[in-house]
Amino acid sequence: MRHSSNHFNNRLFMITGLSIALIIAVFISPFASKDPDGLDRVAQDLAFESKAHSDPLAHKLPFFAVFEEYAVRGVPEAIATPLAGLAGTIVTFGLAMGLGKLATRRLSMTDRRSSAHQHDESNWE
Amino acid sequence: MILDCYKFIDCSLSQPTMMLFQPFSINPIGQPIVAMHIPDGFLNVPVMLIAWILSIALIALSLKKVEADYQDRAVPLMGVCAAFIFAAQMINFPIPGGTSGHLMGGTLAGVLLGPWAGSLVMSIVFMVQALIFQDGGIVALGANILNMGLVGTFGGYYLFRTIRNFVDRLQFSRQSPRQSPRQSGHQFKSLIIGTAIASWFSVVFASALVALELALSGTVPLSVGLTAMVGWHMMIGLGEALVTVSTVTFIWRSRPDLFYTSSHKKAQTLSRSVSR
Numbered sequence: 001m002r003h004s005s006n007h008f009n010n011r012l013f014m015i016t017g018l019s020i021a022l023i024i025a026v027f028i029s030p031f032a033s034k035d036p037d038g039l040d041r042v043a044q045d046l047a048f049e050s051k052a053h054s055d056p057l058a059h060k061l062p063f064f065a066v067f068e069e070y071a072v073r074g075v076p077e078a079i080a081t082p083l084a085g086l087a088g089t090i091v092t093f094g095l096a097m098g099l100g101k102l103a104t105r106r107l108s109m110t111d112r113r114s115s116a117h118q119h120d121e122s123n124w125e
Numbered sequence: 126m127i128l129d130c131y132k133f134i135d136c137s138l139s140q141p142t143m144m145l146f147q148p149f150s151i152n153p154i155g156q157p158i159v160a161m162h163i164p165d166g167f168l169n170v171p172v173m174l175i176a177w178i179l180s181i182a183l184i185a186l187s188l189k190k191v192e193a194d195y196q197d198r199a200v201p202l203m204g205v206c207a208a209f210i211f212a213a214q215m216i217n218f219p220i221p222g223g224t225s226g227h228l229m230g231g232t233l234a235g236v237l238l239g240p241w242a243g244s245l246v247m248s249i250v251f252m253v254q255a256l257i258f259q260d261g262g263i264v265a266l267g268a269n270i271l272n273m274g275l276v277g278t279f280g281g282y283y284l285f286r287t288i289r290n291f292v293d294r295l296q297f298s299r300q301s302p303r304q305s306p307r308q309s310g311h312q313f314k315s316l317i318i319g320t321a322i323a324s325w326f327s328v329v330f331a332s333a334l335v336a337l338e339l340a341l342s343g344t345v346p347l348s349v350g351l352t353a354m355v356g357w358h359m360m361i362g363l364g365e366a367l368v369t370v371s372t373v374t375f376i377w378r379s380r381p382d383l384f385y386t387s388s389h390k391k392a393q394t395l396s397r398s399v400s401r
Contacts, residue, residue, distance in 0.1 A: 014204060017204075021209040025212035029212075032217040035220075048167065048345050053166040056264075058256065061256060100191075100204065
């Protein structure tokens with residue numbers, strides 16, 4: 001009983017959190033300031049911006065054919081950034097969840113450490 | 126102001142009309158270039174190598190720690206944190222003076238997830254940014270993970286914890302003996318003060334580290350680079366503190382149980398509840 005309600009809470013948190021992130025990445029990103037940020041500005045002002053490789057390693061990856069920085073190629077400009085935001089957020093979420101699941105996987109019950117957490121769902125063990 | 130900028134713009138840029146309307150150079154289709162992501166070319170090989178070694182060592186350690194200590198209920202928070210930080214890093218907010226800033230997120234990840242899972246989360250964010258969106262160089266990725274991720278998840282977290290414990294102790298010593306701190310041993314006030322200060326500091330320190338790396342690479346002299354980077358990032362750090370505090374507050378009010386507690390703290394809490 002306790003396990004399933006905790007499970008529900010975690011699910012809810014996950015969906016809420018991911019939704020907020022997606023809303024930010026998709027709907028707010030087009031309104032982001034286009035001024036250069038800290039390092040860009042310093043690189044311009046102090047004239048070392050030109051040192052950046054014009055054809056860096058990243059341009060040789062297959063993703064470069066799809067994304068030009070945070071904009072999807074070949075779509076109307078209005079949705080280029082939101083689409084990129086959508087893709088990036090989902091990929092990042094998936095990778096983090098995947099790594100997290102892999103890293104916290106317990107091979108057997110005896111591997112589980114007894115935790116002093118009051119809210120720990122392993123109370124049901 | 127526009128004329129000043131023309132002085133420094135690289136002459137090989139070939140979009141004069143573009144430059145007229147957008148004097149700060151950004152890429153041809155007008156997307157903001159987010160940073161403090163260092164592109165390939167700013168740092169020399171030895172500096173990048175050292176950064177890679179440090180980053181890989183800390184990531185490997187973080188992986189071991191997560192495997193040993195973290196419960197699977199931390200996984201949703203890892204996913205959400207990674208997604209949120211990625212998304213928030215896209216949102217540049219304007220800073221007076223024609224510059225912009227955006228959330229770095231290292232301290233946020235550290236406060237919510239602790240330094241170990243937090244570091245894994247930040248590493249994933251920067252990897253995705255560099256590999257898929259060409260944001261920050263790939264060879265420079267080690268340096269970017271170190272500066273923007275690990276400084277926050279380690280330095281930011283431990284500074285946060287130190288301040289929080291200090292404020293709690295001050296608070297506790299003022300209270301009457303009958304009142305006791307919250308079950309978890311911490312107050313909201315100390316959480317916020319610690320978060321605000323640590324997140325601001327982590328941004329400023331990261332910018333100083335970048336200036337150091339640039340100087341060691343011979344890209345720009347240290348004093349010049351330091352003044353410029355730290356100058357801007359003292360302001361950008363305020364934005365970081367604001368966003369981090371807001372996010373931490375939101376999660377504290379909805380799911381305080383999700384916050385990371387170190388095993389030391391867990392043992393303390395256990396002994397406290399047993400002795401009652």
